[in-house]
Amino acid sequence: MPRAIKSVKGTRDFLPPETRLWSAVEETARRVFDTYGYEEIRTPVLEETDLFVRSVGESTDIVGKEMYTFLDKKGRSLTLRPENTASVVRAFVQHGLANQPLPAKLFYIGPQFRYERPQKGRYRQFHQIGAELIGDPGPETDAELLLMLLRFLGELGFRDLLVQLNTVGDDESRAAYREGLRSFLEPLRQQLGEDSRRRLDSNPLRILDTKSPEERELLKGAPELAEFLSEESRDHFDGLRRALDRFGVAYEIEPRLVRGLDYYTRTVFEIISEGLGAQDAIVGGGRYDGLVAELGGPELPGIGFAIGEDRLIEVLPERFSQAVAASEPVVVIPVGEVPAVEALDLAERLRAEGLAVSAELSGRSVKAALKKADRSGARLAILIGEEELGEGLVTLRDLKAADQSTVPRADLVARVEEIL
């Protein structure tokens, strides 16, 4: 016997009925995003490796050790996208979208890939629903993006979600802070862990969100970014907070929220959820005012978020999942000597009317067919018997009420719709 092949580590098959849930979530996203004027963009799963090196950042964990990178047959270095913002910005630049009315508002839904050790809420192929807005620097734009995000999550039944918010300042603020932090930590170098010592050279800001209690203790006397913020960055952050307050958005300032992608500037945010264990962030995002230019485009600001769809579905409120309807509410069953094709014929007529119908074609007994219909969650069974066939009648059986009646075919659609 040949070896059975299994799905690759960290990847999953999504089977019915769970796939209905995924579709429903994605439809909700499309509907809500549409009300904010966002259009869908689909970018390739495969990109030139350099795209991520330049945008996400060489010193980040994502680029340093989590990418699916390989050489193609011509020796080009390609990478399965570990996130989607870089691709969206690349496409924006490549197609000259800056020449269309700004800001550009784009959303995407699709798989992303990172070579990590899988655990709860973390997969090698995972899925993100994200949105990007390019070409508007104002804090009201940040607020609107967050309002859209929260409206979407609200439509899914989430309540009381708390947005964690911070600002990492503009390039100048960050450069100044980086030096401030470095000169504070340099004397303490020997007390830092191995990772943090390395970051002291490459990216000192990342040390801030360490989880090590000893390092947190050391950091207590560290300078804060707020002290180094440029006036513009401070104004921007204050403007965002005023807007969020006006719309009643619940948020908390999380000064140590830094985020692991290099392209973020100013506004950064996260939403975490209970019930996900250690991987509890369901949304992450922020502003990236230098990224478009970094990727060869014009000097345009941008902001976006990415929702972890796998994690989102893991903690989806029950009232949403329960509202996702069952399939095939009607089953057509041939009785006695009536050929299966008659059941197919009737099913086709009903489908043409827009009804979800399955036909019993396998020749099983009426009894077995009803049993199967019942277990599948069907609401109605239509029995085509020899006795009624000649007179243009069928038997309509309500599987929940357990009663049935004989109805003319002409009235069938109306009767079915009445019951459903």
Place this chain on the structure above:
RNA sequence: GUGAGCGUAGCUCAAUAGGUAGAGCUCCUGACUGUGGCUCAGGUGGUUGUGGGUUCGAGCCCCAUCGCUCACCCCA
């Protein structure tokens, strides 16, 4: 990449101190020749993740490997 726990039927799990694999659910059939949800009877389904070792004998012990799960790390 590091650590820990776990891999027996499609699913959930059994298998006394190593003695040659079983149940429930699911699925199919029948009791009920054109009528389901209950009950009863029967059937399909496993080289115990894989490879090696110890042993007269391994699902059980040892090693390796793959996978799953959780945590570290990182992030969605």
